[in-house]
Amino acid sequence: MNEFEKQKHFLMDVFKSQAYIPMKKKDLEILLDVPKDKRAEFAMVLDELVGQGQVEITKRGKYQIPENRPKFIKTKDHRSKKPTKAEQASKKQSLNAVAKKANQPKYDNIEPDIIGRFISHKDGFGFIEVEGQEEDYFVGRDNTGFAMQDDIVAAVLTFGAPGKRQEAKVIRIITHGFSDVVGTYEKSENFGFVIADSQKLGRDIFIPAGRDLNAVTGHKVVCHIDDYGDDSHKPEGHITEILGHKNDPGVDILSIIRSFGIETEFPDKVIKQASTVAKPVSEADMAGRNDIRDLCVITIDGEDTKDIDDGVSLVKDGDNYVLGVHIADVTNYVQESSALDVEALKRGTSVYLADRVIPMLPHTLSNGMCSLNEGEDRLALSCIMTFNPKGELVDHEICESVIHSNHRMTYTDVYAMMTGDEDTRAKYSDIAEMIDEMAQLSKILRAKRKKRGAIDFDFPETHILIDENGKVVGLAPYERNDAHKLIEDFMLAANETVAEHFQLMESPFVYRVHGAPDPEKMQTLGRFLGACGYALKGKTDNIHPMEIQKMLESLAGHEDEAVITKMTLRSMQQAKYDTECKGHFGLAAKYYCHFTSPIRRYPDLQIHRIIKDHLRGRMNERKISHYESILPEVAMQTSKLERRAEDCEREVDKLKMVQFMKDFIGEEFNGTISSITGWGMYVELENTVEGLVHVSTLYDDHYEFIEENLTLVGERTGRIFKLGQPVRVILDSVDEQARTIDFILDEFKRF
Structure with a gap:
């Protein structure tokens, strides 16, 4: 069997799957992760299946097994007959059950506006990243459809006010982004739970009796998800590997390694x-x-x-x-x-x-x-x-x-x-x-x-x-x-x-x-530099690396050098293989x-x-x-x-820095503001450790985030916090689970 025939057989298995929901070619390409250079060949396979009558295209351009194709069921006398309407309704109900088990809303043929990868946030909301689009879509807490990190989802657009981020609502999960989770096991009398290390999962995983590999409370484990759950029950799974007790040396790093799906041992x-x-x-x-x-x-x-x-x-x-x-x-x-x-x-x-x-x-x-x-x-x-x-x-x-x-x-x-x-x-x-x-x-x-x-x-x-x-x-x-x-x-x-x-x-x-850098990011960088009293020469939509090099050289030894260099690096694209x-x-x-x-x-x-x-x-x-x-x-x-x-590597470094700093809670440090967001400012210490001063701890005023020049400005006092500004901070708390560090400004320690 040649490669073309293998692809046809594979696609027919997909179409015949009970969990398959009719979808367009573009959606199939995303679902099956078809490389761009293989999409012409993929289209030829689909065309041949359609030409042979094995697959049909609906009026909405979706691929499915032909509805008028005889579907046989076995009877006691081994004769075949076409399914009745009741049987067809039962089949659709089964599809709905499959959809529900996969955390999908009821299958009702709603046409999605977008299909993309779901990026979850620990606070319950998320974003949908669509291939080829620079801007992603915001998804509110009530509109996630129980999607989880890296799920491929179908969504409809719900908000599009000029100048605001487009919002979306997940209507179905096409495929889940992961099936294994690393977490800490908590045992009860007849069952247990795995509390996922990742803050992005959001829910504990129920482990039925007999499916825990005899893990005990405090064990770091790898758990396979069998049922992703819905609004009425938690995800359910079974433990496949015990990494060790959470307090054992090296288990903390091993847990991070396994959470990324990286194998430490060779077959x-x-x-x-x-x-x-x-x-x-x-x-x-x-x-x-x-x-x-x-x-x-x-x-x-x-x-x-x-x-x-x-x-x-x-x-x-x-x-x-x-x-x-x-x-x-x-x-x-x-x-x-x-x-x-x-x-x-x-x-x-x-x-x-x-x-x-x-x-x-x-x-x-x-x-x-x-x-x-x-x-x-x-x-x-x-x-x-x-x-x-x-x-x-x-x-x-x-x-x-x-x-x-x-x-x-x-x-x-x-x-x-x-x-x-x-x-x-x-x-x-x-x-x-x-x-x-x-x-x-x-x-x-x-x-x-x-x-x-x-x-x-x-x-x-x-x-x-x-x-x-x-x-x-x-x-x-x-x-x-x-x-x-x-x-x-x-x-x-x-x-x-x-x-x-x-x-x-x-x-x-x-x-x-x-x-070359994205022109919009270069424009943002140019505005920021202008606000700091610097200039980036050349056209931002076609800038030459020499102009960036000259700008960075002009900052050598200046107090703003480190901050602007980081800002510039963040404006660059990531290198890749091609x-x-x-x-x-x-x-x-x-x-x-x-x-x-x-x-x-x-x-x-x-x-x-x-x-x-x-x-x-x-x-x-x-x-x-x-x-x-x-x-x-x-x-x-x-x-x-x-x-x-x-x-x-980055997550391991963050964890180890958090562990190092927990012995210094309550102590004061000199730092520099390295990043500013709507929720506060990040401060980098001289030892390169970075932590957050949350905007809610700036007690002297209500501060507004000015995105254009990345500053926090007090509404009443006019006080400004800007990148590169030296500050004195107190280490307030650390969170090993979230791998975060929180500071407060030393001037507010009395509050």
Whole structure:
């Protein structure tokens, strides 16, 4: 059976499902998550089903099994007959029951105005996000139809006053966004409840007797939802996994990990396969590769890094710099469609948390045979680039190679060498001259990138220090020095070179793209800057990154620098993966991809396969067709998984900061207003912890939120709170469940 026939059979199963509600093609595409580049093919499948008479289109353009098609039921004498009107009514009643069980209002053929993803708020209301639309739709508490986070819903519009956010009412839930919930179990005599960690669920989940895996009160559990409930009863489910007691070390972070659907363990089949393929480099492995083991290659990473993807080398050719960026050849061990590959794509990326790393590949590979460990022969893909003294690329070669890492360097040691530390330079005397030349080239490449307009958002990062019991013992700044920038400059150069090479070849590929900012967001930023006494030159509907770069540089050392830099970053689009080379706005780069981290990012692994197919002469029409069919889904899925990993990392950081701050309740701190909303102002402390001063605690006046310049203005006193303003606050409370911190201004402590 070919792919086309498989799709027909799959769609017929959907149409025949008792829970299926007739819907239009666009709604089906959303329900079944059909990629944009597959929608023409999807339409052809639908057309053939209609042409064959298996499916019909109603007057309203909805697809369904033909109503006049004989529907047979078995009788005792095995004869068949057409259902009576009563039986048809019973069938419709069954559909209504299915709809009710799925939290849907009664099926009454109401035509929806919009279909989109529901985003719930802990206070009961929500929003509907519609694909391709910038503005979402507000849904009041009484109009949610019991929709939950990430449900795909159909809704009708209920309000549309000029200048106000459009409101909507959910009329049915097409499909639920999740089926598993992480929470805390509370046991009663004959049943129990799971109190979900997520504030967005809103309701406890009933666990019948015998379906609790013998969990006890206080256990953190994973619960599968069997019935989503309605206005007369709670959701109902059963426990599938016990993570441990809520007070056990590490269970708090594990609960967050599992709430995002991230698996911490690999399937046995994947572990076994990793052990099987992780063999030492042999002569057979080296066949057909460039043997450059005599080249001095070093790796530069953090002290704790164990998955080392990249090594670098540098030699001078007259005045030119010959830079080698050597990347672990992970594809030699992870074959396409293997168990390892399927699992890697399922994960998309490694996840780096405060107390652990959840790798994309098993440690046997990520920390072992794929890691460019010191003193070991390793298979690699090398991008060897020749730059002239102006930083212009004059030649390059991309090849399969065998390398041998001479030194496992840290950023600390390299920076010490760059700044003249004699002891460190003596310790690594064999590479001291190479480090000096690398520092020269790094500065040249950075200056060239800056000249074309690349933006450098250099935010101070915080390193959360955790002991063996999971307790936060401190927050330390994580500084980015010139050694970090050196590696960044070299990796960027390789990523751009590889992207340009394969774009000019017109090969199927996966690019890293970053679109220009939305003009409306730029207009908002421009108004805010104007209110602060600054200006953003250029047209907001077609701004060049250089104008943003110049504006940020003009703020260097100014008290508003951090706030405006954050505001600017929030105005940017998110970078993502794409099969089209659309450029990278933030880097002011025409060509860009992710080539340098195949141990921890799937897109890098994917393009390594493409590169090797070209190098080995295997990129024929069949291969091209294959890549063109799979890459759009790879790009879309890995972009989503990247967001998931970032969200998980952010939630863990928030939790650990809340836990750290709970020992300081009642103490005073200096802070800066980092964000202002209608419900209050967020204040960031010097240790980067952020908390809310709720508008209700500003006792001296009633404050109005002025959205245009992001200020809170007192109606009677005219007092103004603005971004970047220093304030003195008292830590009032923390909430580990919600992962929030609340401050009050110290001047109101007497209230």
